[in-house]
Amino acid sequence: MDAVAAGVKAPHDAGSHRRATEERDDMWLAPGAARVQGAGIRTRPEAPDPLRTAFQRDRDRIIHSTAFRRLKHKTQVFIAPDGDHYRTRLTHTLEVAQVARTIARALRRNEDLAEAIALGHDLGHTPFGHLGEDVLRDVLGVPFHHAEQSVRVVEVLERRPHGLNLTAEVRDGISHSSWNRSLPATHEAFAVRYADRIAYLNHDVDDAIRAGLLRESDLPSAVGRALGSGSSARITALVSDVVEASDVTSAPGLCPGVRMSRSVFDVMDEFRTFMFETVYLGPAVAADMSAARRVLEFLITHYLDHDAGEAGGLPEAAGVVGDPREQRLVDHVASMTDRFAIGAYERLSGRTVDLTSV
Numbered sequence: 140m141d142a143v144a145a146g147v148k149a150p151h152d153a154g155s156h157r158r159a160t161e162e163r164d165d166m167w168l169a170p171g172a173a174r175v176q177g178a179g180i181r182t183r184p185e186a187p188d189p190l191r192t193a194f195q196r197d198r199d200r201i202i203h204s205t206a207f208r209r210l211k212h213k214t215q216v217f218i219a220p221d222g223d224h225y226r227t228r229l230t231h232t233l234e235v236a237q238v239a240r241t242i243a244r245a246l247r248r249n250e251d252l253a254e255a256i257a258l259g260h261d262l263g264h265t266p267f268g269h270l271g272e273d274v275l276r277d278v279l280g281v282p283f284h285h286a287e288q289s290v291r292v293v294e295v296l297e298r299r300p301h302g303l304n305l306t307a308e309v310r311d312g313i314s315h316s317s318w319n320r321s322l323p324a325t326h327e328a329f330a331v332r333y334a335d336r337i338a339y340l341n342h343d344v345d346d347a348i349r350a351g352l353l354r355e356s357d358l359p360s361a362v363g364r365a366l367g368s369g370s371s372a373r374i375t376a377l378v379s380d381v382v383e384a385s386d387v388t389s390a391p392g393l394c395p396g397v398r399m400s401r402s403v404f405d406v407m408d409e410f411r412t413f414m415f416e417t418v419y420l421g422p423a424v425a426a427d428m429s430a431a432r433r434v435l436e437f438l439i440t441h442y443l444d445h446d447a448g449e450a451g452g453l454p455e456a457a458g459v460v461g462d463p464r465e466q467r468l469v470d471h472v473a474s475m476t477d478r479f480a481i482g483a484y485e486r487l488s489g490r491t492v493d494l495t496s497v
């Protein structure tokens with residue numbers, strides 16, 4: 140009589156589910172895709188998870204982080220808009236993850252890795268969008284880039300002081316997620332770079348139309364001719380182009396095995412230039428941004444003038460205890476949501492902030 144017939148439970152094989160996923164991935168993924176086994180490559184060694192691959196585990200750690208939850212109150216384009224339908228940094232992040240997963244799956248790259256990088260790529264974003272980065276650099280005279288700060292969030296500031304202990308591939312992808320950074324190591328990280336740009340251009344034009352700043356017919360004619368009309372058509376055309384132009388067989392190290400055709404890339408560039416001229420640097424957004432700049436300049440100067448622990452000084456919870464004061468100030472200000480920054484400004488300055496755009 141065998142064990143099942145005898146009603147004896149087979150011994151539990153911890154890790155069999157994860158190994159089955161790893162084996163399935165290994166058979167199905169393209170040659171250039173990232174593969175992971177066991178606990179993955181981490182700064183501090185860990186036991187593998189019984190159910191999830193190392194990349195799935197990283198994705199879950201990011202979703203459960205406090206920095207991820209704060210993204211819901213950080214600006215995408217419009218600061219604290221009145222309407223509930225405008226994007227925030229959180230919904231931007233979710234749209235990037237959706238596009239990145241579509242690209243990764245179509246190209247048989249590692250969808251879990253692409254998702255983890257996408258969900259983590261903006262964790263270090265300052266309040267008030269890119270303006271926050273500019274103000275930190277201008278006032279403190281220190282180099283600051285949100286991609287580097289995102290790495291600092293996952294390596295140090297979450298579960299401080301040891302961070303989330305993510306795999307090397309996810310940290311590399313986050314670190315190189317921005318187009319003005321050097322090239323990343325994996326095809327999945329390239330997919331996230333394209334997904335980020337495809338997502339923000341299209342959801343920002345959608346929000347700008349909602350705010351009455353643009354009409355669909357204002358977009359450059361080349362965009363309509365090449366990509367169609369409306370966000371859905373444009374996203375489909377851009378994602379399809381990445382899938383068609385990429386090389387499924389390219390080996391690791393032959394990046395970019397994930398790419399866009401030259402002609403569509405040029406159209407996307409024209410689209411992006413248009414968005415900078417009319418929306419990102421346009422008058423409606425600029426009015427709120429000058430108010431936001433006042434808020435951040437005040438806060439940084441205030442924290443420089445008041446010692447930690449002193450009334451109105453840098454809170455004890457800011458940054459990592461023992462770090463230089465300037466680093467703790469950068470970590471504290473960069474972590475703020477828009478509404479937290481506005482609240483701190485109003486409390487410490489006794490003045491109110493008037494935001495006008497949408």
Ligand code: MG
Pocket residue numbers: 231235260261335
């Ligand atoms: Mg982004």
